[in-house]
Amino acid sequence: MALERTLSIIKPDAVAKNAIGAIVGRFEAAGLKVVAAKLKQLSRKEAEGFYAVHKERPFFGALVEFMISGPVFIQALEGEGAIQKNRDLMGATDPKKADKGTIRADFAESIDANAVHGSDSAENAAIEIAYFFATTEVVSA
Numbered sequence: 258m259a260l261e262r263t264l265s266i267i268k269p270d271a272v273a274k275n276a277i278g279a280i281v282g283r284f285e286a287a288g289l290k291v292v293a294a295k296l297k298q299l300s301r302k303e304a305e306g307f308y309a310v311h312k313e314r315p316f317f318g319a320l321v322e323f324m325i326s327g328p329v330f331i332q333a334l335e336g337e338g339a340i341q342k343n344r345d346l347m348g349a350t351d352p353k354k355a356d357k358g359t360i361r362a363d364f365a366e367s368i369d370a371n372a373v374h375g376s377d378s379a380e381n382a383a384i385e386i387a388y389f390f391a392t393t394e395v396v397s398a
């Protein structure tokens with residue numbers, strides 16, 4: 258498996274419940290390394306730009322409102338197969354369908370307030386990391 262980087266966002270619902278540490282702990286326990294991180298209040302423009310691929314979907318407005326409802330914790334994670342590993346740790350988009358023990362099963366309330374975002378491909382991971390971090394802000398040990 259290749260060494261990869263992926264973008265993770267701990268969404269406003271999970272930040273509001275003081276779950277940043279618990280969720281980062283799961284990434285670290287699974288062998289993913291935090292190589293960039295920041296807490297940020299997204300502007301409407303930033304949230305719309307980030308989720309631009311979904312702009313024609315019926316849930317786009319609600320998704321943007323939710324993503325700007327409070328601060329988010331944004332990280333670049335690095336590790337072997339990091340993109341799929343993060344998606345596996347997150348669980349299904351709808352927490353009701355997420356496997357037991359996944360982040361969404363344990364921390365998410367609904368398909369809208371679903372605790373975390375994770376890049377879904379290598380191409381999107383590169384785009385999403387560059388969307389939030391300058392190259393000098395991503396550090397490999």
Ligand code: RTP
Pocket residue numbers: 311316320349350368369370371373374375376377
């Ligand atoms: P994410 O991008 O946030 O990591 O989530 P995902 O890949 O599992 O899901 P995606 O299809 O990319 O959708 C992005 C976010 O939009 C919200 N959503 N709502 N009401 C709905 O049917 C619906 N579908 C998606 C979710 O909050 C999802 O995380």
Ligand code: MG
Pocket residue numbers: 375377
């Ligand atoms: Mg997605």
